[in-house]
Amino acid sequence: MHLSVLLSGGGRGVVARFDESAGLGVIAGLDGTEVPFHCTTISDGTRVIEPGTAVYFSIFPALGGRVEALRVEKL
Numbered sequence: 001m002h003l004s005v006l007l008s009g010g011g012r013g014v015v016a017r018f019d020e021s022a023g024l025g026v027i028a029g030l031d032g033t034e035v036p037f038h039c040t041t042i043s044d045g046t047r048v049i050e051p052g053t054a055v056y057f058s059i060f061p062a063l064g065g066r067v068e069a070l071r072v073e074k075l
Contacts, residue, residue: 013029
């Protein structure tokens with residue numbers, strides 16, 4: 001995880017992968033950092049997002065010293 005993403009609390013990126021059956025995806029930040037997310041964090045209430053979608057996201061600490069995306073907003 002790049003320090004710039006941690007210090008800023010989030011940023012812009014693109015959905016790199018999304019598994020609809022599991023509800024799990026990964027955002028590729030503009031700096032190349034990959035941040036996982038769950039479909040319940042998509043801010044418009046939908047539970048599906050297409051890979052390649054530009055997003056803004058906030059991050060929060062998760063178990064084991066990792067981070068996850070929170071409030072994933074489609075741009």
